Amino acid sequence: MAADAKAKTATKKRTTATAKKKKAAAADSPFRNFAPYKPKRNEEYMSEGQLAHLRAMLSAWRTDLMEEVDRTVNHMQDEAANFPDPADRATQEEEFSIELRTRDRERKLIKKIDSTIERLDQDDYGYCETCGIEIGLRRLEARPTATQCVDCKALDEIKERQLHG
């Protein structure tokens, strides 16, 4: 638990440092270039226009993540060095393990985006997989990989907490 907390702090520090390095503040959402979709009057939910909009968001997000993964790999290759001092070596190992975890998260997210685009292509997108209601355009714009409506998601999170304390 203590180690976990420590790793979290370290991740936070690193994230801040990386964000500062980037010209455009990376704290921005991956969807910073997307204005909210304005449906026409009487436009049906998940119309072609909405689907195209969400697909564009997903694919831009995917590109961002792919670049991020590449950057991590390059960074690790650049910095891999043999420090004679065991303390330096330990620091570097810790840094690398954080980067590897980040990369792992990014890869999982890319997979999730891919399966979302697949669902979108199969016209199976935008409805809660648990109760079947519309997830909602605004929610999808904030979280295009969402597969559940807000209520079902909240319920699942409560159940999850009860299961795992």
Ligand SMILES: [Zn+2]
């Ligand atoms: Zn639902």
